[in-house]
Amino acid sequence: MTEHPLEIFRFCPKCGSQDFEIHNALSRHCSQCGFTFYQNPRASTAAFILNSKDELLVATRGKEPAIGTLDLPGGFVDNDENAEEGMVREIKEETGLIIDPKTVEYQFSIPNVYRYSSMDIHTLDFFFLCRVDENVEVKAADDAANLQWIPLNEVYVERFGLRSIREAVHRFLAQNC
Known part of the structure; x- marks a missing residue:
């Protein structure tokens, strides 16, 4: 089984925070700076x-x-x-x-x-x-x-x-x- 693409990102790419959590099946959200990263094709x-x-x-x-x-x-x-x-x-x-x-x-x-x-x-x-x-x-x-x-x-x-x-x-x- 392959790893979901969002699993490899542990830190927020905008502020570097570790509070970069799975938001939904397509995104992670940083609770520190509010940035949401979407994994689109x-x-x-x-x-x-x-x-x-x-x-x-x-x-x-x-x-x-x-x-x-x-x-x-x-x-x-x-x-x-x-x-x-x-x-x-x-x-x-x-x-x-x-x-x-x-x-x-x-x-x-x-x-x-x-x-x-x-x-x-x-x-x-x-x-x-x-x-x-x-x-x-x-x-x-x-x-x-x-x-x-x-x-x-x-x-x-x-x-x-x-x-x-x-x-x-x-x-x-x-x-x-």
């Missing part, structure tokens, strides 16, 4: 990038968790970005592709728990569809150790290492194959 994105031959661009994870397994390009949305901007930035960082945010099509979202630095990070993963020409050049960078184009009928869900990505790929294939 972090926004994350992943892209189904299809070329004109209906091949899906997949990455091989270069870092933990699930190093060496398949993944979709994506990552965390930064402060002051909307989900589409975060998706476009992550695609560029991991693949070198430049995608117009106006062409990114929202598909669905999945709540997730992402294990990072020995902590469970609750995320809300937003999935998008991007279409590109078949001759675009991609280059693995950042978290991606390798990139490859796979025909949709040869995409095997069990090769994807992260639970929400597997669930998303399964759902996407069911809708598009």
